[in-house]
Amino acid sequence: MTGNSPAAPLVVFDFDGVLVDGMAEYWWAARAAALQLAPAIALPEQAPAAFARLRPLIHKGWEMVLMAAELSRADLALEDLLAHYSQRLPQLLARWGWSAPQLQQTLEQVRSRAIRADLSAWLALHRFYPGVVERLRRLDGDGVAWMVLTTKGKDFAHRILQAAALEPSALHGHEQGSKPEVLRRLLVRHPRLWFVEDRRPTLERVRADPALTAVRCFLVSWGYLGPADGVDLPDGIHWLEPERFAGPLAQWP
Structure with missing residues (x-):
């Protein structure tokens, strides 16, 4: 999959526990x-x-x-x-x-x-997970749009991204509504929507929403996971490890 392909997805990242360890x-x-x-x-x-x-x-x-x-x-x-x-x-x-x-x-x-x-x-109280900044910059270089969807205040997330010279195509904080609400709005304009999270319950809520069946969901193997979060994942939630995350989108599970 290349960034010039019209089929390139919009990749939506959670912030805390996916991009940043705070x-x-x-x-x-x-x-x-x-x-x-x-x-x-x-x-x-x-x-x-x-x-x-x-x-x-x-x-x-x-x-x-x-x-x-x-x-x-x-x-x-x-x-x-x-x-x-x-x-x-x-x-x-x-x-x-x-x-x-x-x-x-x-x-x-x-x-x-x-x-x-x-x-x-x-x-200085925040650190990006290893390889994240480089991976996001490669998405930019490939012409693949990515956004951030977080329950953190929008301004706080913006300052952390800005310090790393990262510019998502959009940044949605808790002020914009719940994650399923924002994803429903995005899906209207972006039929190929990928959502990357570290909270299994959030992904399960997305999968349970009939309006969001087209969203491709990924649970990262790092971040703030509970002991059993990666066990017996339901259909439609894909386990994403650092090696796959770093690789081409076509190789993501």
């Missing part, structure tokens, strides 16, 4: 936001191991703040939270007396202040 920034920002909302709690400066275990389950930024606060509790039942994460979120919000929009707004305020104070320091 684990250090996630904990830093989530911790700062949680401490702003609950100054009496105590949280370590370095991300605890439990946060890394929770990260594959976290879908939106506000959840990171809530999880940081929860990790301050001595009586936290971590295994129960891991097993029943989605069901526990409303209960935990009620326990802390917070709302999802409040947490999201606080998180974005923390990040905005950090960018204004020292952009270089904030950028």
Whole structure:
């Protein structure tokens, strides 16, 4: 497949866990936001191991703040939270007396202040996965359009991409709606749509949407995966390893 081919797909990438590893920034920002909302709690400066275990389950930024606060509790039942994460979120919000929009707004305020104070320091908390920058530049060179679809705020993702001199044909943040909503809009104009993610539940939601059956879905083997995320993948979700990712699109599974 060449970039000049009219059959070239539009490749849509998730951001966190696919292009960029921002684990250090996630904990830093989530911790700062949680401490702003609950100054009496105590949280370590370095991300605890439990946060890394929770990260594959976290879908939106506000959840990171809530999880940081929860990790301050001595009586936290971590295994129960891991097993029943989605069901526990409303209960935990009620326990802390917070709302999802409040947490999201606080998180974005923390990040905005950090960018204004020292952009270089904030950028240094992120790293692109090996080979990603080079692969995206080869897509550009081949004339293959690629976009970014993330639950991160659009401006924050833009700054990280800009620092690496990467320019997607479009960047969709959480402000543009859910990932299935954005994909439905894109599919109207791009009948060959490939979607690359590191969250299996997100891909399963896409596969379950009758309007998105034409979207070709890929689950990367890196990123924030749960222990069993790559096991027994359902039809229509393809396992993408670094070697295939680096190769021609025609060789992707």
